[in-house]
Amino acid sequence: MVIERTASEVIIRLPANINWEDLELMIRFIKYKQNVSKSKATQDEIDQLARDVNKQWWEENKHRFLKQP
Numbered sequence: 001m002v003i004e005r006t007a008s009e010v011i012i013r014l015p016a017n018i019n020w021e022d023l024e025l026m027i028r029f030i031k032y033k034q035n036v037s038k039s040k041a042t043q044d045e046i047d048q049l050a051r052d053v054n055k056q057w058w059e060e061n062k063h064r065f066l067k068q069p
Contacts, residue, residue, distance in 0.1 A: 002013040014023070041049075 001015070002011075004011040004013075
């Protein structure tokens with residue numbers, strides 16, 4: 001592996017035989033960190049959003065898990 005820094009970017013060279021699934025997970029993590037770094041949301045706001053999304057998902061999908069009389 002070679003890591004090179006230029007004035008405008010970081011270049012990472014990996015061997016061709018790298019596990020693609022692992023590489024995809026690493027790239028997703030890097031993208032996540034990049035996106036989160038731009039956020040001005042507080043942890044409380046993030047937690048509330050997660051609760052709201054989970055509540056909405058449950059309302060839309062609970063019929064799949066609960067037997068209706």
